[in-house]
Amino acid sequence: MKKKELQGVKEIARRANVAIATVDRVIxxxxGVSEKTREKILAIIQELDYQPNLLARRLASGKSNRLVALIPSATPELDFWDAPRRGIQRADAEVRAYGLRVDELFFDLNDKQTFVEQTRLILANPPDGVVLAPMFVEEARAFAVACQEAGIPYVFIDSNIPDLPSLSYIGPPLFESGYLAGRLSTYALRGAGRVLVVNLAADLESFTYRRIEEGFRAYLTEHRRACLIDRIDLHETGQTAVSAALSAYLNNHPDLDLIFVTNSRTFLVARFLESSSLPAKPMLIGYDLVQKNSHYLQQGTIDFLICHQPEDQGYRSIMALYQHLVFQTPVEAVHYMPIDIVTRENSLFYEN
Amino acid sequence: MKKKELQGVKEIARRANVAIATVDRVIxxxxGVSEKTREKILAIIQELDYQPNLLARRLASGKSNRLVALIPSATPELDFWDAPRRGIQRADAEVRAYGLRVDELFFDLNDKQTFVEQTRLILANPPDGVVLAPMFVEEARAFAVACQEAGIPYVFIDSNIPDLPSLSYIGPPLFESGYLAGRLSTYALRGAGRVLVVNLAADLESFTYRRIEEGFRAYLTEHRRACLIDRIDLHETGQTAVSAALSAYLNNHPDLDLIFVTNSRTFLVARFLESSSLPAKPMLIGYDLVQKNSHYLQQGTIDFLICHQPEDQGYRSIMALYQHLVFQTPVEAVHYMPIDIVTRENSLFYEN
DNA sequence: CTGAAAGCGCTTACAG
DNA sequence: CTGAAAGCGCTTACAG
Structure with a gap:
């Protein structure tokens, strides 16, 4: 009978003439291992091209990891964050069997304080990794720094704070996304053309909106020098405030060709356009296939939505942490999502 | 000292007053288990909401699975299949640690026989699952039937044979994809408009091209009744043949507004358009961001490319089999990929 | 029909 | 600095 061949640490231990525990120590x-035996073992590992059995490792260690995902809560009005959440849950389901668990925490997009409170809760019971939507820039920065100090890896999702050493940023390339919006807008421009950029968000300091607008303007500057670009910034995101601002603008500029909304609140503008009786409806370009936007896309009030595969963003953010924690695989520092153009015709399959 | 609490099969065995092996048998x-003890054990499993530890299961069983992916080989001219392949390899890397291995086999898109030979090889050494690009419909059908008989699950990727009971189809919704092309084409149509559909493939019997064209025509019929639609079918995919056919057509119809190519060989048409000196270049819409297409997209010769996330298709096809084999999770019979519109502006991030 | 035991490839105290 | 042993939660012969 042929003798059974040993595998893994056992075989290494046999060849090095040491105990398995010693092999484990150098791995x-x-x-606590003499340089001499250490090197001997290392050499054998090389020679055998030893690949640890991760199943066994995890089973024996009994370790498991807890991740926390801190993202805005979805609301009936704005369900954008349902999509990343689905992705997070899909990833959770896939890796649960391997000892990874994801806790979800939510904050209110209109209330910084809820964000701060959640970060405090997280730090009080530190997880092994964090997925974070840094909508409130300063507060997110403070939290990220705290994570670093606690040795907790974190990944940014959907928007970025580029100068922080996150494990990864998973989200759109903002400038280019705006640039594409610029290109799409040219389908609507007659003659010189008049364009309105609309920013609707509680926290307008966000890097996000500025970069998107820069990209948008860059395209038009390059390809439509004569085009006139105005802007409306609104901290209030209620329908009344939005309608009032647009109404005032359109009174002065009935010749408007196009409105570009820099985030998912595009439907607020669409709603206004539907209710007002303009001679010629301007083209409307915005972001994200949320339910209300989908409605107006079907109606034809919204012409294009730009999307960045929000579900996949959620999925990948968890997987990045998983790869990092379980496999110690290097993770790409920036994973740019594709910039998708969604129209009435392809929207059905975009939602999956 | 509190007594250590048992987990899993051990605990079940203790409660049922049987050996662990018996628990394993009913799981x-x-x-070979009496109905009485079987039921007792089942009840306890229910009560405990027992979830098997898959890590331990796989480690103990020592089982591993071999998958085979049978896809067209990428060529320097047409590198489309590089993308699904990358996805397959990414999935392979992710699940390798869990005892799944993927072998890749390739066939020549211009040579049915190479496909048949590969299927023979596969059946001679049956794997645990197959990913299959059924470009050659009849041959793929025969192979699928053989797999069924051998009890090997298979998933179709990129194109489908709907009446076969594959584990899953992962690819585009063809009709809707063509329908979107129809919508995009209307940007080019002046007046009634003249449109040319071009099919370039060795096997034109494919369900794929017909469905795409149906979708395309459906949009135009609904929205541009007066539009004239011609078609060129070409079994030869060399540049000379393509150029000759287009040249002849354009001589008769210099007023052409748009060319729609139903697959990734769009660059053949673009190349012809660049070399010929037409008074007004027709708009060109085609499929897939392969290298040559990307080039002509940058040039502006190609206006739109429709894409279906080919890398993700590869990734998901392996993962579907993985879920099925390792977790026995139900797998969705059809997973439609999004229909993406790629332009010069967003192409960079589409390639990842 | 049922059970006791060895073992999957690791890690973790513990002893020396 | 090093080793022997128990154990992670399962599965797999093997014995009865």
Whole structure:
């Protein structure tokens, strides 16, 4: 009978003439091993091209990891964050069997304080990794720094704070996304053309909106020098405020060709356009296939929505942490999502 | 000292007053257990909401699975299949640690025989699952039937044979994809408009091209009744043949507004358009961001490319089999990919 | 029909 | 600095 061939640490231990525990020590750099035997073992590992069995490792160690995802809560009005959440849950389901668990925490997009409170809760019971939507820039920055100090890896999702050393940013390339909006807008421009950029958000300091607008303007500057570009910034995101501002603008500029809304609140503008009786409806371009936007896309009030695969963003953010924690695989520092153009015709399959 | 609490099968065995092996038997329906103890054990499993530890299961069983992916080979001229392949390899890397392995086999898109040979090889050494691009419909059908008989699950990727009971189809919704092309084409139509549909493939019997064209025509019929639609079918996919056919057509119809190519060989048409000196270049819409297409998209010769996330298709096809084999999770019979519109402006991030 | 035991490839105290 | 042993939660012969 042929003798059974040993595998893995056992075989290494046999060849090095040491105990398995010693092999384990050098594999994990736990120290307490003489340089001589250390090198002998290392050499054998090389020679055998040893690949640890991760199943066994995890089973034996009994370790499991807890991740926290801190994202805005979806509301009936604005369900954007349902999509990343689905992705997060899909990832959770896939890796649960391997000892990873994801806790979801939510904050209110209109209330900084809810964000701050959640970050406090997280730090009080530190997880092994964090997925974070840094909508409130300063507060997110403070939290990120705290995570760093606690040695907790974090990944940014959907928007970025580029100068922080996150494990990864998973989201759109903002400038280019705006640039594409610029290109799409040219389908509507007659003659010189008049364009309105609309920013609707509680926190307008966000890097996000500025970069998108820069990209948008860049395209038009390059291709439509004569085009006139105005802007409306609104901290209030209620329908009344939005309608009032647009109404006032359109009174002065009935010749408007196009409105570009820099985030998912595009439906607020669409709603206004539907209710007002303009001689010629301007083209409307915005972001994200949320339910209300989908409605106006079907109606034809919204012409294009730009999307960045929000579900996949959620999925990938968890998987990045998973790869990092379980496999110690290097993770790409920036994963730009594709910039998708969604129209009435392809919207059905975009929602999956 | 509090007594250690048992987990899993051990705890079940303790409560049922049987050996662990017996618990294992009922969990896996291996039979050879009296109805009475079987029911007792089942009840306890219910009560405990027992979830097997898949790590332990796989480690103990020592089982591993081999998958085979049979896809067209990428060529320097047409590198489309590089993308699904990358996805397949990414999935392979992710699940390798869990005992799944993927072998890749390739066939020549211009040579049915290479496909048939590969299927023979596969059946001679049956894998645990197959990913299959059924470009050659009849041959793929025969192979699928053979797989069924051998009890091997298979998933179709990129194109479908709907009446076969594949584990899953992962690819575009063809009709809707063509329908979107129809919508995009209307940007080019002046007046009634003249449109040319071009099919370029060795096997034109494919369900794929017909459905795409149906969708395309459906949009135009609904929205542009007066539009004239011609078609060129070409079994030869060399540049000379393509150029000759287009040249002849354009001589008779210099007023052409738009060309729609139903697959990734769009660059053949673009190349012809660049070399010929037409008074007004027709708009060109085609499929897939392959390298040559990307080039002509940058040039502006191609206006739109429709894409279906080919890398993700590869990734998901392996993962579907993985879920099925390892977790016995139900898999969705059809997973339609999004229909993406790629322009010069967003192409960079589409390639990842 | 049922059980006791070895083992999957690791990690983790514990002892020396 | 090093080793022997128990154990992670399962599965797999093997014995009865």
């Amino acid at each position: 994990h750099n736990r120290g | 896996h329906n291996r039979g």
